[in-house]
Amino acid sequence: xxxxxxxxxxxxxxxxxxxxxAVTLVYLLTTQSIMRQFxxxxxxxxxxxxxxxxxxxxxxRDREGGWVGVAERVLYQHIVVPLGVQSxxxxxxxxxxxxxxxxxxxxxxAATDLTWLNSHESDENQRRWATEEDLSQGIPLVVNEQREGxxxxxxxxxxxxxxxxxxxTVTRSALxxxxxxxxxxxxxxxxxxxxxxxxxRVLTRATERIAEGDLxxxxxxxxxxxxxxxxxxxxxxxxxxxxxxTLRRTMTAxxxxxxxxxxxxxxxxxEAILDGIxxxxxxxxxxxxxxxxxxxxxxxxxxxxALAEAGELRLTKEATDVGxxxxxxxxxxxxxxxxxxxVRVDVDGGIPPVSLDPKRFRQVLANLLSNALIYxxxxxxxxxxxRRMDGSIELSVSDTGPGxxxxxLPHLFERxxxxxxxxxxxxxxxxxxxxxxxxxxxxxxxxxxxxxxGGGARFVLRxxxx
Numbered sequence: 001x002x003x004x005x006x007x008x009x010x011x012x013x014x015x016x017x018x019x020x021x022a023v024t025l026v027y028l029l030t031t032q033s034i035m036r037q038f039x040x041x042x043x044x045x046x047x048x049x050x051x052x053x054x055x056x057x058x059x060x061r062d063r064e065g066g067w068v069g070v071a072e073r074v075l076y077q078h079i080v081v082p083l084g085v086q087s088x089x090x091x092x093x094x095x096x097x098x099x100x101x102x103x104x105x106x107x108x109x110a111a112t113d114l115t116w117l118n119s120h121e122s123d124e125n126q127r128r129w130a131t132e133e134d135l136s137q138g139i140p141l142v143v144n145e146q147r148e149g150x151x152x153x154x155x156x157x158x159x160x161x162x163x164x165x166x167x168x169t170v171t172r173s174a175l176x177x178x179x180x181x182x183x184x185x186x187x188x189x190x191x192x193x194x195x196x197x198x199x200x201r202v203l204t205r206a207t208e209r210i211a212e213g214d215l216x217x218x219x220x221x222x223x224x225x226x227x228x229x230x231x232x233x234x235x236x237x238x239x240x241x242x243x244x245x246t247l248r249r250t251m252t253a254x255x256x257x258x259x260x261x262x263x264x265x266x267x268x269x270x271e272a273i274l275d276g277i278x279x280x281x282x283x284x285x286x287x288x289x290x291x292x293x294x295x296x297x298x299x300x301x302x303x304x305x306a307l308a309e310a311g312e313l314r315l316t317k318e319a320t321d322v323g324x325x326x327x328x329x330x331x332x333x334x335x336x337x338x339x340x341x342x343v344r345v346d347v348d349g350g351i352p353p354v355s356l357d358p359k360r361f362r363q364v365l366a367n368l369l370s371n372a373l374i375y376x377x378x379x380x381x382x383x384x385x386x387r388r389m390d391g392s393i394e395l396s397v398s399d400t401g402p403g404x405x406x407x408x409l410p411h412l413f414e415r416x417x418x419x420x421x422x423x424x425x426x427x428x429x430x431x432x433x434x435x436x437x438x439x440x441x442x443x444x445x446x447x448x449x450x451x452x453x454g455g456g457a458r459f460v461l462r463x464x465x466x
Contacts, residue, residue: 071110262291308438323347375401398458
């Protein structure tokens with residue numbers, strides 16, 4: 001058996017990994033951006049310093065007419081360090097950038113770039129000279145439209161202490177910010193995980209209780225997101241299960257009652273015949289035969305319902321004149337009842353033959369007319385109308401009886417449903433309308449029940465013509 005990994009652990013690991021990756025990526029991108037900006041700042045600062053030094057050197061050359069003393073007066077500063085009765089004299093570079101000053105011929109006049117000097121060593125009797133690359137990279141010093149020299153300012157590769165301290169501070173700040181971001185993100189992640197798992201735990205416990213047969217559980221989730229919608233759907237499902245369970249128990253009781261009545265009559269009559277109370281005559285056997293017919297009809301109805309709900313009801317379809325079939329069934333139904341109400345048939349012209357099972361359709365219409373005849377007074381009227389609408393045949397059966405209670409309309413086609421006594425079951429198996437719906441749906445159609453504005457009930461069914 002594979003070990004079950006809790007969802008909280010999966011979500012926690014996923015959030016931690018994502019947070020670490022996101023913070024690491026942000027840290028790397030931030031540090032790289034800062035380094036690029038810092039390098040750009042150093043480069044700009046060096047260029048600005050080079051421009052300022054070039055301006056000073058050009059002004060000195062213009063003022064003095066030569067480069068004599070330029071190092072001592074422009075590039076270096078003379079300092080004296082007292083050491084008791086003696087002193088130490090020297091000079092330091094004024095500009096903290098490595099530079100080399102060439103004259104118009106490319107000879108070195110002054111330099112603070114020790115790296116360049118060490119790479120251009122020459123004999124003592126020879127002065128250092130600039131290369132073509134040095135002259136091309138340097139800044140020309142122009143006096144009176146004549147190039148009197150070249151200033152080469154080289155880039156500093158090593159960082160100063162202040163620059164190193166700045167970058168170290170930036171790195172520590174980025175790490176500190178990343179750590180704070182990780183902490184806040186983890187806290188928010190744990191809160192989010194708890195918010196996600198809380199309704200799931202409620203649904204899990206409710207599902208376990210429902211699996212044990214307890215349908216009294218009510219799910220109340222305060223979430224207004226998909227989890228809240230799931231809770232509402234779960235609640236609707238539980239309500240549906242409750243209705244189904246109630247319907248199942250009621251249907252079981254109704255079936256038992258419907259079966260018990262004919263069985264009890266058959267058993268009682270047979271016992272009376274066996275005990276000699278009744279003679280085995282046609283008069284005593286006839287009720288037994290009628291009850292067996294009723295019992296057989298009930299069993300057939302239940303079987304047809306089961307087949308229809310399982311999608312295994314077989315229909316023998318053929319091209320049928322719906323108008324003629326409706327007239328025949330209406331005439332038979334009206335003639336079968338003494339003092340029956342008026343049955344009026346209204347069939348639109350031009351309705352072509354429809355492919356359907358005439359036997360099943362005849363039973364559908366007979367059931368609807370039978371109900372209408374039961375609840376319509378003798379001075380009332382039943383109207384059967386057939387018309388063509390949008391590629392389908394619409395058949396309606398309306399009466400002038402007491403109508404149907406609004407609370408009974410949604411359940412009218414359920415098995416053995418008992419509603420308003422005014423339209424309650426007065427005979428038969430109690431499965432008539434349930435069978436009607438199944439057979440109409442087996443033809444690809446639909447049926448509904450409604451109340452007429454002028455009083456009475458109306459059943460409307462549609463069957464596609466194709």
